[in-house]
Amino acid sequence: MSKTNDTTRAIFTTRIGAVATAVGSAVGLGNIWRFPFEAGSHGGGAFMACYLVFIIALGIPVICAEFILGRHTRSNEPRAFRTLAPGTPWHLVGYIGILASILILSFYSVVAGWTLEYLTASFSMFTNDMDTADYHTRFGQFISGNWRPVIWTVTFLAINFLILLRGVQKGIERLSNILMPVMFLLLVIFCVNSLLMPKASEGLYFLFHPDFSQITPSVLLGAMGQAFFSLSIGLGCMMTYGSYFSPRTNLLRCASVTAILDTGVAILAGIIIFPAVFSFGISPESGPTLVFEVFPTIFSQLHGGMFWSILFFFLLFLASLTSTISMSEISITYFMEEYRLSRLRATMLTIGIATMLGLLCALSFGPLRHFTVCGMTIFNLFDYLSSNILLPLGGMLISIFAGWIIDKHIISTQLSESPASHPSRWIRPVIFCLRYVAPVGIALIFMNSIGII
Numbered sequence: 001m002s003k004t005n006d007t008t009r010a011i012f013t014t015r016i017g018a019v020a021t022a023v024g025s026a027v028g029l030g031n032i033w034r035f036p037f038e039a040g041s042h043g044g045g046a047f048m049a050c051y052l053v054f055i056i057a058l059g060i061p062v063i064c065a066e067f068i069l070g071r072h073t074r075s076n077e078p079r080a081f082r083t084l085a086p087g088t089p090w091h092l093v094g095y096i097g098i099l100a101s102i103l104i105l106s107f108y109s110v111v112a113g114w115t116l117e118y119l120t121a122s123f124s125m126f127t128n129d130m131d132t133a134d135y136h137t138r139f140g141q142f143i144s145g146n147w148r149p150v151i152w153t154v155t156f157l158a159i160n161f162l163i164l165l166r167g168v169q170k171g172i173e174r175l176s177n178i179l180m181p182v183m184f185l186l187l188v189i190f191c192v193n194s195l196l197m198p199k200a201s202e203g204l205y206f207l208f209h210p211d212f213s214q215i216t217p218s219v220l221l222g223a224m225g226q227a228f229f230s231l232s233i234g235l236g237c238m239m240t241y242g243s244y245f246s247p248r249t250n251l252l253r254c255a256s257v258t259a260i261l262d263t264g265v266a267i268l269a270g271i272i273i274f275p276a277v278f279s280f281g282i283s284p285e286s287g288p289t290l291v292f293e294v295f296p297t298i299f300s301q302l303h304g305g306m307f308w309s310i311l312f313f314f315l316l317f318l319a320s321l322t323s324t325i326s327m328s329e330i331s332i333t334y335f336m337e338e339y340r341l342s343r344l345r346a347t348m349l350t351i352g353i354a355t356m357l358g359l360l361c362a363l364s365f366g367p368l369r370h371f372t373v374c375g376m377t378i379f380n381l382f383d384y385l386s387s388n389i390l391l392p393l394g395g396m397l398i399s400i401f402a403g404w405i406i407d408k409h410i411i412s413t414q415l416s417e418s419p420a421s422h423p424s425r426w427i428r429p430v431i432f433c434l435r436y437v438a439p440v441g442i443a444l445i446f447m448n449s450i451g452i453i
C-alpha cells in the first residue's frame with residue numbers, strides 16, 4: 001500500500017493486493033465450517049444449486065455495488081451513504097451493517113475458539129486408538145462444558161483485540177495471504193484423500209445431485225444467507241475495502257475472482273466432508289458441530305494425523321482471524337467517527353460487546369441449550385438473524401441504492417477498465433442485476449420464507 005496525494009487514504013497499488021485482501025476477508029469459517037453444515041442440513045444438491053445461482057446473480061453484483069460505492073466515496077458505509085444521499089435516511093443502512101457485524105463477530109468467535117481447542121488438543125488427540133464415536137463424545141463433552149468454550153472464545157477475541165489495537169492487521173493479512181495458498185493445497189490433499197474413501201460416491205452424489213423437489217423456502221433462504229455470509233457482503237465490509245482500491249483496479253474482475261476463489265474453497269470443503277460423512281456414518285444434518293466431528297476423524301485415519309491436524313487448525317484459525325478483523329473494523333470505525341472515541345476505546349467497546357454476546361453463544365451448547373427463542377438457541381438465533389436476514393436486507397438496500405439512487409454515470413465510470421477506456425460489455429448486465437435481479441430476487445425469497453408467496 002502507498003499514500004497518494006489526492007487522498008489521505010492508503011491505496012492498494014497492485015491488483016493482487018486488492019484481490020488478496022478481499023479474498024482474505026471472504027475465505028474463512030464460512031467456507032469450511034458453515035457451508036458444509038448448511039448444505040448438509042438443507043438436502044445437499046438442492047442447496048448447492050441454489051447457492052451457486054445466488055453467488056452469480058446476487059453475490060457478484062452486490063460485491064460490485066459495495067466496491068463502487070466504497071471507491072467512489074473513499075469512505076466507510078455510513079459515510080458513503082451520507083456523501084451520496086445527504087439528508088436522507090439512507091445512512092441507516094449502515095446501522096444494519098454495524099448490528100450484523102457485532103452479531104457475527106460474537107458467534108464466529110465461538111467457532112474460532114473451537115479451532116484453538118483443536119489446535120491444542122491435536123498434540124494429544126491422535127496418540128491412542130479413538131474411533132468416530134470417541135471423537136463425537138469428546139467434542140460433545142467439550143462444547144457442552146461450562147468453561148473451555150468460554151475460555152477459548154475470550155482468548156480468540158483477546159487476540160483479535162491486540163491485533164486491532166496495535167494496528168498490525170496489515171501484517172496479519174499479509175501473513176494470511178502468504179499462507180492461504182498452503183491452506184488451498186492442504187484442502188486439495190484432503191480432497192484426494194476423501195475421494196478415495198469407500199463411500200465417496202455417495203457423498204458426491206449427495207452434494208452435487210440436485211433434487212429440485214427438495215427446494216423449500218428454508219433451502220432458498222439458507223442458500224441466500226450462505227452466499228452473503230461467505231462473500232462478506234451486505235454489511236459494508238467490501239465497501240471499506242473498495243475505498244482503498246486504486247483507480248486502476250478492475251472492480252468487476254476483482255469481484256469475480258473473489259467470488260470464484262471463495263466458492264472454490266467452499267466446494268473443496270464439501271468434497272472433503274461429505275464422502276467422509278457417509279463413510280464414517282455421521283449424519284449430514286448434525287448442524288454447526290458437523291465439521292468439527294468429521295475433520296478429527298479424517299486426521300485420525302491419516303499417517304501423521306497430528307501434523308495434518310495442527311497445520312489445518314492453525315491455518316483455519318488464521319483464516320478466521322482475517323475475517324474477524326474485517327468485521328471488527330466496521331464498528332470500530334463507526335464508534336471512532338460517530339462518537340469521537342479513541343481507537344483504544346472504540347476497540348474496547350466493540351470487543352467488549354462481542355465478548356458478552358459471545359459468552360452467551362458459547363454457553364448455548366451447554367448450560368444455556370434449553371434457552372431458545374423461536375426454537376433456536378442463542379448461537380443459532382444470532383447466526384440466523386445476521387446471515388439470513390440482516391445481510392440479505394443490507395445487500396438488497398445497497399443494490400437498490402447503487403442501481404436506482406446514485407447517478408448511473410458513477411457506476412459506468414467505476415466499472416470501466418480504466419477511466420479513459422470504453423465501458424466494458426459487462427456493465428449493462430451488472431446494472432440490470434443491481435436494479436432488478438438482486439432487489440426483486442431477495443424480496444421474493446424473503447416473502448417466500450414468511451409464507452406470503
Ligand code: TRP
Nearest residue numbers: 026028029030031229230232323
Ligand atoms: N466471509 C467470511 C467467512 O466466510 C466471514 C465474514 C468476514 C463476513 N467479514 C464478513 C460475513 C462480513 C459477513 C459480512 O468466513
